[in-house]
Amino acid sequence: MPVINYIEFDGSKYSVEVAEGANLMQGALDNMIEGIIAECGGCCVCCTCHCMIDPQWKDAAGSITSGEDELLEMLSERQDNSRLSCQVTVTASMEGMVVRLPESQY
Numbered sequence: 078m079p080v081i082n083y084i085e086f087d088g089s090k091y092s093v094e095v096a097e098g099a100n101l102m103q104g105a106l107d108n109m110i111e112g113i114i115a116e117c118g119g120c121c122v123c124c125t126c127h128c129m130i131d132p133q134w135k136d137a138a139g140s141i142t143s144g145e146d147e148l149l150e151m152l153s154e155r156q157d158n159s160r161l162s163c164q165v166t167v168t169a170s171m172e173g174m175v176v177r178l179p180e181s182q183y
């Protein structure tokens with residue numbers, strides 16, 4: 078299982094194994110990592126699973142769908158590397174990925 082490094086806004090770092098096929102939101106929730114609220118449970122309607130993926134893993138994270146893009150547009154804190162963690166499926170190529178979590182979700 079790939080190790081994903083979740084970093085909270087205050088710098089707290091959590092390196093956890095997440096099963097391939099799961100998504101980044103599930104990986105955070107299963108490991109009790111704060112900073113992912115996930116109000117809609119991964120249905121891509123709430124924006125409370127926002128995260129920023131470090132640029133070197135942009136390609137590994139896969140492409141963004143139009144629906145995800147529209148939701149991210151609603152976030153004032155959107156950055157170039159913003160994603161909705163429920164829409165990013167974990168693969169072996171994500172080994173060591175760094176996922177930063179926004180202060181707004183605490």
Ligand code: FES
Pocket residue numbers: 102114115116117118119120121122123124125126161162163164
């Ligand atoms: S959990 Fe609601 S959009 Fe991702």
